[in-house]
Amino acid sequence: MNDEPLLPRMRTDDLLAELQERLQVLAAAQERIHTLLEAVISIGSDLDLETMLQRIIETATRLADARYGALGVIGEGGTLKRFIPVGMTEEQIAAVDHWPRGEGLLGLLVRRPQTLRLADLAEHPASYGFPQGHPPMRGFLGVPIRVREEVFGNLYLTEKRGGGEFGEEDEAVVTALATAAGVAIDNARLYEETRRREAELHVFAGIVAHDLKRPISVMRGFTELALEHLADQRVEEEDLSHLKRVLAASGQMSRLIDDLLTYATARDAxxxxxxxxxxxxxxxxxxxxxxxxxxxxxxxxxxxxxxxxxxxxxxxxxxxxxxxxxxxxxxxxxxxxxxxxxxxxxxxxxxxxxxxxxxxxxxxxxxxxxxxxxxxxxxxxxxxxxxxxxxxxxxxxxxxxxxxxxxxxxxxxxxxxxxxxxxxxxxxxx
CATH class of the missing domain: 3.30.565.10 (Histidine kinase-like ATPase, C-terminal domain)
Structure with a gap:
C-alpha cells in the first residue's frame, strides 16, 4: 500500500523534468533568435564593406558556437580572392603556409554553391587537406552568401565548441544570417559605387569651376582697368554704369561658382x-x-x-x-x-x-x-x-x-x- 502513491509522484517528477528540459531548449532558442536579430541589425547598420565582412564572419562563428570561422570571397575564375579567418591567434595565422585558393572542399562549394554540414571534413571525397601550419579541424558547416543572383562567397565554420557536431539549428541560424548578409553586402557595394561616382563628380566640378572662373577673372580684371582708365575722362555716366554692371555680374558669377563648388565638395562632409x-x-x-x-x-x-x-x-x-x-x-x-x-x-x-x-x-x-x-x-x-x-x-x-x-x-x-x-x-x- 505504501508503493501506490509513489508511482504517480515518479511520473510527475519525470514530466516536470521533461518540461524543464523543453523550457531550457526553448529559452536557448529564443536567446539565439534574439542574438540573430541583433546581429542582422548590427550588420545592416554599417556600409563599410571591409568592416561588414569581418563582422559577418565573427557573428556567424558566435551564433554557431564555432571555434574557427572564415569568409571566402569569390573572385573571377571561381577562385577565392579573399579569405578572412577568425578564431586563430596571430601566431597560428603567421604559421600558415598559404590560405585556401579555392581547391578541394572549399573549391567544391565555390563551384557548386550549397549548404554543407559534416561531422569530419577529412572524410569528404573532395577534402584536399590543410596547408602546412594550419590547425587541425573536423566538424564543418559551409553556407553560401548570395547577393541577388550572384554567389558572393561562403561562410566556413569548423570545430563546434565543447565537441560534437553542428546541428540543424546551427545550419538554420547561419543560413538566416547569410541571407541578411547578402542584402547588407549589396547595399554596401551600391553605397561604395555611389561614393566613387560622387568623388569623380567632385573632381569634375572642381575642374569645371576652375575653367569657368578663369575667363570671369580675366573679364573682371579688364573691366576694372577700363573703369580706372575712364575715371578721369569725360565719359557719360551711362557708359560707366554699363561697365559697373559687368563688374557686378562677374562678381556675382564668381561667387556662385565658389558656392557651387563648396556645395559639391561638402556634399558628404x-x-x-x-x-x-x-x-x-x-x-x-x-x-x-x-x-x-x-x-x-x-x-x-x-x-x-x-x-x-x-x-x-x-x-x-x-x-x-x-x-x-x-x-x-x-x-x-x-x-x-x-x-x-x-x-x-x-x-x-x-x-x-x-x-x-x-x-x-x-x-x-x-x-x-x-x-x-x-x-x-x-x-x-x-x-x-x-x-x-x-x-x-x-x-x-x-x-x-x-x-x-x-x-x-x-x-x-x-x-x-x-x-x-x-x-x-x-x-x-x-
Missing part, C-alpha cells in the same frame, strides 16, 4: 555651421539680382520681412536663397514686374520657417513635388538647367529641414522651408 544673419544675407542677394536687371525691364518689387537668424552653412544658404529668389524673378510673364515676398517666423522649438512667395507663372498642376527632382523643368519656354530646385531641396535636407511648394493665393508660387534656429532664437522662442 560634415557641414561647418555658423549663426547666420539671414536678413542681411538675403538683402545682399536681392541687391545682386536688382543690379543685374536691364534698364528696359520692369524693376522687380521685393519685400523682405525680418527673418530670424538660423544656424547653418553660409555658402549653402546663399545658394538656397539665390536659387529661390532668382526663380521668382525669372519665372514672371514678359513685361510684368516680378513681385517677391520673403518672410520668416519661429516654427516650434529650435526651428525657423521661411517663405518665398511670388506672383509669377506658377507651378503646373500635379508637379508640385516633381519640380524638386533633378533636371525637371516645369516651363519649357524659360532657359535653365532644371537643377535649381533640386539643389534647394538638398541644401534644406542637409540642414535637417524640409521644403514644400504650393500655389500662392492670387497667382504664382509659394516655397516654404525650415532651417535650424540660431541658439539665441531657440532660447527666445523654444
Amino acid at each position: 560634415a557641414l561647418t555651421l555658423l549663426d547666420v544673419d539671414v536678413t542681411r544675407l538675403v538683402r545682399q542677394i536681392i541687391d545682386d539680382h536688382l543690379a543685374a536687371v536691364e534698364e528696359t525691364e520692369p524693376v522687380p518689387q521685393v519685400y523682405l520681412g525680418a527673418l530670424p537668424p538660423v544656424r547653418g552653412n553660409p555658402p549653402l544658404l546663399r545658394q538656397l536663397f539665390d536659387n529661390l529668389i532668382g526663380n521668382a524673378i525669372k519665372y514672371t510673364p514678359a513685361g510684368q514686374a516680378a513681385r517677391v515676398d520673403i518672410t520668416g517666423e519661429p516654427a516650434g522649438s529650435g526651428w525657423v520657417r521661411i517663405t518665398v512667395a511670388d506672383r509669377g507663372i506658377g507651378i503646373p498642376p500635379g508637379e508640385h513635388e516633381a519640380i524638386f527632382t533633378g533636371f525637371h523643368r516645369a516651363a519649357s519656354t524659360y532657359t535653365g538647367t532644371g537643377l535649381g530646385l533640386a539643389i534647394c531641396q538638398r541644401v534644406v535636407e542637409r540642414h535637417g529641414g524640409t521644403i514644400t511648394a504650393c500655389d500662392n493665393p492670387g497667382g504664382g508660387s509659394r516655397f516654404t522651408f525650415t532651417l535650424p534656429a540660431a541658439p539665441g532664437e531657440k532660447e527666445q522662442h523654444g
Whole structure:
C-alpha cells in the first residue's frame, strides 16, 4: 500500500523534468533568435564593406558556437580572392603556409554553391587537406552568401565548441544570417559605387569651376582697368554704369561658382555651421539680382520681412536663397514686374520657417513635388538647367529641414522651408 502513491509522484517528477528540459531548449532558442536579430541589425547598420565582412564572419562563428570561422570571397575564375579567418591567434595565422585558393572542399562549394554540414571534413571525397601550419579541424558547416543572383562567397565554420557536431539549428541560424548578409553586402557595394561616382563628380566640378572662373577673372580684371582708365575722362555716366554692371555680374558669377563648388565638395562632409544673419544675407542677394536687371525691364518689387537668424552653412544658404529668389524673378510673364515676398517666423522649438512667395507663372498642376527632382523643368519656354530646385531641396535636407511648394493665393508660387534656429532664437522662442 505504501508503493501506490509513489508511482504517480515518479511520473510527475519525470514530466516536470521533461518540461524543464523543453523550457531550457526553448529559452536557448529564443536567446539565439534574439542574438540573430541583433546581429542582422548590427550588420545592416554599417556600409563599410571591409568592416561588414569581418563582422559577418565573427557573428556567424558566435551564433554557431564555432571555434574557427572564415569568409571566402569569390573572385573571377571561381577562385577565392579573399579569405578572412577568425578564431586563430596571430601566431597560428603567421604559421600558415598559404590560405585556401579555392581547391578541394572549399573549391567544391565555390563551384557548386550549397549548404554543407559534416561531422569530419577529412572524410569528404573532395577534402584536399590543410596547408602546412594550419590547425587541425573536423566538424564543418559551409553556407553560401548570395547577393541577388550572384554567389558572393561562403561562410566556413569548423570545430563546434565543447565537441560534437553542428546541428540543424546551427545550419538554420547561419543560413538566416547569410541571407541578411547578402542584402547588407549589396547595399554596401551600391553605397561604395555611389561614393566613387560622387568623388569623380567632385573632381569634375572642381575642374569645371576652375575653367569657368578663369575667363570671369580675366573679364573682371579688364573691366576694372577700363573703369580706372575712364575715371578721369569725360565719359557719360551711362557708359560707366554699363561697365559697373559687368563688374557686378562677374562678381556675382564668381561667387556662385565658389558656392557651387563648396556645395559639391561638402556634399558628404560634415557641414561647418555658423549663426547666420539671414536678413542681411538675403538683402545682399536681392541687391545682386536688382543690379543685374536691364534698364528696359520692369524693376522687380521685393519685400523682405525680418527673418530670424538660423544656424547653418553660409555658402549653402546663399545658394538656397539665390536659387529661390532668382526663380521668382525669372519665372514672371514678359513685361510684368516680378513681385517677391520673403518672410520668416519661429516654427516650434529650435526651428525657423521661411517663405518665398511670388506672383509669377506658377507651378503646373500635379508637379508640385516633381519640380524638386533633378533636371525637371516645369516651363519649357524659360532657359535653365532644371537643377535649381533640386539643389534647394538638398541644401534644406542637409540642414535637417524640409521644403514644400504650393500655389500662392492670387497667382504664382509659394516655397516654404525650415532651417535650424540660431541658439539665441531657440532660447527666445523654444
